[in-house]
Amino acid sequence: MAGQEQLKSCVIDKNLCSGCGMCVGLCPYIKTFRDRVKVIHPCGQKDGTCYSTCPKTFWDIDGMDDFVFQGPRSDQALGVYKGIFFSRAAGEKAGGAQYGGTATSLMAFALDSGMVEGAVLAGGSALDPRPVYAGTALEVMAGAGSKYTAVPTLAAFNQAVGINGGRLGLVGRPCQVEAVRKMQQGCHSEAHGNRERAVGLTIGLFCFWSLTPEFYDFLAEKTKGEVITRVDIPVEGLTVTTPAGANTWPVDQIRKYIKDSCSACIDCTSEWADISVGSTESDPQYNTLVVRTVAGQRLVERAAEKGVIEIKPYPEERLPILRKAALNKKMRVIQGEGGKMPGYLKLSDQYRAEIIRQWEVLQK
Numbered sequence: 471m472a473g474q475e476q477l478k479s480c481v482i483d484k485n486l487c488s489g490c491g492m493c494v495g496l497c498p499y500i501k502t503f504r505d506r507v508k509v510i511h512p513c514g515q516k517d518g519t520c521y522s523t524c525p526k527t528f529w530d531i532d533g534m535d536d537f538v539f540q541g542p543r544s545d546q547a548l549g550v551y552k553g554i555f556f557s558r559a560a561g562e563k564a565g566g567a568q569y570g571g572t573a574t575s576l577m578a579f580a581l582d583s584g585m586v587e588g589a590v591l592a593g594g595s596a597l598d599p600r601p602v603y604a605g606t607a608l609e610v611m612a613g614a615g616s617k618y619t620a621v622p623t624l625a626a627f628n629q630a631v632g633i634n635g636g637r638l639g640l641v642g643r644p645c646q647v648e649a650v651r652k653m654q655q656g657c658h659s660e661a662h663g664n665r666e667r668a669v670g671l672t673i674g675l676f677c678f679w680s681l682t683p684e685f686y687d688f689l690a691e692k693t694k695g696e697v698i699t700r701v702d703i704p705v706e707g708l709t710v711t712t713p714a715g716a717n718t719w720p721v722d723q724i725r726k727y728i729k730d731s732c733s734a735c736i737d738c739t740s741e742w743a744d745i746s747v748g749s750t751e752s753d754p755q756y757n758t759l760v761v762r763t764v765a766g767q768r769l770v771e772r773a774a775e776k777g778v779i780e781i782k783p784y785p786e787e788r789l790p791i792l793r794k795a796a797l798n799k800k801m802r803v804i805q806g807e808g809g810k811m812p813g814y815l816k817l818s819d820q821y822r823a824e825i826i827r828q829w830e831v832l833q834k
């Protein structure tokens with residue numbers, strides 16, 4: 471049994487909190503302030519949903535593969551998937567879409583086709599992003615575009631559960647998909663009712679790290695009050711677009727803002743989502759689309775048939791590059807600080823040995 475006290479001492483005080491927002495809104499005593507999660511008053515409960523659904527209290531890779539996919543993974547780097555594609559919005563593309571607009575188009579289609587009744591995502595602007603509940607495709611479109619801080623989207627999920635009585639969609643970072651999967655496993659106390667069936671679709675983003683709120687100050691200083699229309703972090707560096715044009719700064723200038731919790735995360739492709747969406751790293755008009763579950767596959771097939779998205783084969787030569795990036799992230803966590811892996815991670819000796827073996831093969 472563990473609750474708020476352990477959440478605070480094991481996760482928040484150790485800077486392991488990813489700002490997913492799952493504990494916010496479950497409890498009147500946990501709030502966010504500029505994306506940071508704070509306990510504002512002890513609740514005194516010995517057993518708490520805030521602890522049990524937190525993705526950083528306990529994470530069992532094999533157990534979660536079994537729960538979501540009913541079986542083990544064959545690809546240790548990328549997780550379980552049915553197919554990988556390049557994709558983009560083929561119908562109406564959201565004005566602020568980050569790349570191909572796949573994430574927005576698929577969630578808007580899921581709403582229009584009745585797969586979900588509403589969606590939670592990260593709306594607002596680059597300097598003021600916030601969790602948003604979207605009840606229409608237009609509201610989903612308004613949330614397009616990447617905000618590189620840790621928007622606690624799941625706080626909106628907790629408020630939206632029960633609205634219209636239907637199932638919700640989530641667009642979120644890997645840690646947010648993980649929190650939802652823990653909730654679906656029934657990791658909540660009786661006080662928070664039966665929420666396992668509250669989620670109809672998870673669209674997970676690729677994410678190697680997100681940034682602390684100090685990044686807002688950096689952005690504000692660099693853009694001097696201009697309206698920010700786009701932020702991107704390609705290999706060339708942090709690129710910020712305003713009506714006056716685009717400016718790029720070396721990534722090294724923002725590394726100090728990377729959240730500590732991201733260094734303890736092994737999942738950069740949202741391995742437990744129905745569908746994962748990332749950049750292609752080669753063509754900004756397209757996305758990399760990873761289809762993982764049967765529900766995800768059905769949605770993508772129907773969206774392609776209806777002309778909502780366009781998909782094409784993933785270039786064979788890019789797969790080793792994507793796998794290497796994912797293995798690299800896992801290796802850094804597995805080797806950890808002084809060879810010590812973060813305590814919340816449970817992975818089998820077999821899984822660990824396989825990651826190391828595959829990484830060593832790539833180094834030859």
Ligand SMILES: Cc1cc2nc3c(=O)[nH]c(=O)nc-3n(C[C@H](O)[C@H](O)[C@H](O)COP(=O)(O)OP(=O)(O)OC[C@H]3O[C@@H](n4cnc5c(N)ncnc54)[C@H](O)[C@@H]3O)c2cc1C
Pocket residue numbers: 564566567568569570571572573574575591592593613614615616617618619620621623641642643675676677678679680681747748749750757
């Ligand atoms: C913090 C962060 C780091 C990322 N790092 C990488 C990376 O290293 N490599 C890579 O290939 N891709 C990365 N991505 C994903 C990439 O930026 C795009 O979100 C993804 O490719 C989908 O593109 P799209 O054109 O379909 O997006 P869109 O159609 O514009 O949809 C983007 C969706 O993401 C939601 N969103 C935006 N910001 C956040 C946030 N902070 N938290 C939760 N949801 C959010 C929006 O509400 C929207 O629904 C990252 C995204 C984020 C938020």
